[in-house]
Amino acid sequence: MSVEGDWTTFLSERLDDIRRRGLFRDPPRLTGTQGRHVQRPEGRVLNFSSNDYLGLASHPAVVDAARLELDRGAAGAGSSRLVSGTFEAHERLEATVASLKGCEAAVSFSSGYAAATGCIPALCGPGDVVLLDKLSHACLVDAARLSGATIRVFPHNDLSVLENRLKWASQRHPRGRILIVAESVYSMDGDCCPLDGIIALKERHGAWLFLDEAHALGVIGPRGMGLAAACGLGDRVEIQMGTLGKAAGAHGATIAGSRHLRDLLVNSARSLIFSTAPPPHVAAAAAAGLEIIASPEGEHLRLKLRERIAEFARLIGETARHIPIFPVLLGCEKRTVACSAGLLADGLWVPAIRFPSVARGSARLRVTLTAVHEPADIVRLAEALRRLDGKLPEGNVVRLADNPSR
Numbered sequence: 001m002s003v004e005g006d007w008t009t010f011l012s013e014r015l016d017d018i019r020r021r022g023l024f025r026d027p028p029r030l031t032g033t034q035g036r037h038v039q040r041p042e043g044r045v046l047n048f049s050s051n052d053y054l055g056l057a058s059h060p061a062v063v064d065a066a067r068l069e070l071d072r073g074a075a076g077a078g079s080s081r082l083v084s085g086t087f088e089a090h091e092r093l094e095a096t097v098a099s100l101k102g103c104e105a106a107v108s109f110s111s112g113y114a115a116a117t118g119c120i121p122a123l124c125g126p127g128d129v130v131l132l133d134k135l136s137h138a139c140l141v142d143a144a145r146l147s148g149a150t151i152r153v154f155p156h157n158d159l160s161v162l163e164n165r166l167k168w169a170s171q172r173h174p175r176g177r178i179l180i181v182a183e184s185v186y187s188m189d190g191d192c193c194p195l196d197g198i199i200a201l202k203e204r205h206g207a208w209l210f211l212d213e214a215h216a217l218g219v220i221g222p223r224g225m226g227l228a229a230a231c232g233l234g235d236r237v238e239i240q241m242g243t244l245g246k247a248a249g250a251h252g253a254t255i256a257g258s259r260h261l262r263d264l265l266v267n268s269a270r271s272l273i274f275s276t277a278p279p280p281h282v283a284a285a286a287a288a289g290l291e292i293i294a295s296p297e298g299e300h301l302r303l304k305l306r307e308r309i310a311e312f313a314r315l316i317g318e319t320a321r322h323i324p325i326f327p328v329l330l331g332c333e334k335r336t337v338a339c340s341a342g343l344l345a346d347g348l349w350v351p352a353i354r355f356p357s358v359a360r361g362s363a364r365l366r367v368t369l370t371a372v373h374e375p376a377d378i379v380r381l382a383e384a385l386r387r388l389d390g391k392l393p394e395g396n397v398v399r400l401a402d403n404p405s406r
C-alpha cells in the first residue's frame with residue numbers, strides 16, 4: 001500500500017472508531033455572539049451551553065475595553081513577555097486580580113489550560129507527589145503528568161481517602177513536596193469541593209493547595225471572587241487559578257498568590273516563557289470583565305443568576321443551590337446525543353457531554369444557566385426536559401429529581 005493510502009486508512013479507521021462509540025463531534029458553526037441565544041445553522045436557539053454565566057462575553061464595557069486597545073493599534077503582543085516585555089494591559093489585569101483576590105500578586109496566561117500546565121510543573125517534579133481529585137479537569141491531569149511527579153488520584157471530594165494519600169505521600173516521599181489539586185466548582189458536575197476540610201488536611205500534612213476557581217470566579221463569593229473568598233480562606237490557598245474565558249467574558253487565565261509565586265512562574269512556567277503573550281486587547285477585555293464582576297452591576301447579575309437557578313431547581317425538583325451547572329446524567333453516549341438533538345429541535349441548545357470530557361458511560365446533558373436568561377426560558381427548558389423524561393425507555397429515565405451524579 002502507498003504511504004498516502006496508509007495515512008488515509010489510519011485517519012479513517014480512527015474516525016470510524018470514534019463514530020462507532022458515539023463520540024464524534026463536528027462543532028456547529030455559530031454566527032453572531034454568545035448570549036441568551038446563539039445563531040446555529042438550524043436557526044436561532046436558546047443557549048444553555050455557555051460558561052458565560054453573567055453575559056459578559058457580549059457586554060458593551062468588555063467589548064469597548066478591547067476596542068480601545070485595538071484602536072490604539074494594539075492587535076498582537078509580538079512575542080513572549082520574556083522576550084518582548086509586559087504590556088500595560090497585562091500589568092493592569094494582574095493588578096486587578098491581585099487586588100480583588102487580596103493576594104500579593106498575580107500572573108496572567110493565555111488560557112486556563114496554559115496556566116495549569118505552566119504552573120504545576122514549575123512547582124513539582126520527580127520526587128514530589130500531586131494528589132488529584134478524580135473529577136479534575138483535563139488540564140490539571142495533563143499538568144500533573146507533565147510535571148513528572150508521582151500522581152495519586154483520590155475519589156471525588158473524599159476527605160478520608162485524601163488524608164490516607166497525604167499520609168502515604170509523606171512516608172513514601174519524606175523529602176518531596178506534596179501538592180493537592182482541586183476545583184472550587186467541578187465543571188461537569190456543578191458541585192463544590194469541601195475547601196475547609198481540604199485546607200485543614202493540607203496544613204496538617206504540610207502540603208500545598210492548587211485551587212482551580214474556573215467556574216467559581218464571577219459566580220460565588222463576595223464580589224464574585226470565588227470559593228476561597230466565599231469561605232474567607234483565600235490567604236490559606238497557596239495557588240489560586242482563575243479563568244477569564246468563563247464568567248469574565250473574555251479569554252485567558254491568572255494564577256494569584258504571593259509575589260514569590262508570581263516571580264517563580266514568570267521565570268519557570270514554560271507555557272508563559274515559550275508562548276506569545278495574550279494580545280493586549282484580550283487582557284484589557286478580561287480586566288473590564290473582572291471589574292464588572294466586582295461591581296454593584298456584577299452583584300445585580302449574580303442575584304439574577306441565582307433567581308434563575310432557584311427557579312430551575314424548583315421546576316425540576318432539585319434542592320436550592322448557587323451553581324448554574326446542572327448535569328442530567330444519562331450514561332449512554334448515543335442516547336445523550338439523541339436527547340440533545342431532540343432539545344435542539346425544540347429550539348434549546350443543551351450540549352451532550354461525553355468522553356473524554358467525562359468518564360465513559362457517564363454521558364450527560366449539561367445545562368448551564370446565565371444571568372441573561374429570562375424566566376420564561378427556564379420554564380421552557382424545564383418543560384422540554386420533562387417531555388424528554390417521558391419519552392425515554394423504562395429503566396433509563398432522566399432522573400431529574402434524584403440525579404445520581406450528586
Ligand SMILES: *Cc1c(COP(=O)(O)O)cnc(C)c1O
Pocket residue numbers: 110111112113114137139183187212214215243244245252253
Ligand atoms: C475551562 C476550564 C479550564 C481551562 O480554561 P481555559 O481558559 O478554557 O483554557 C480549566 N479548569 C477548569 C475547571 C475549566 O472548566
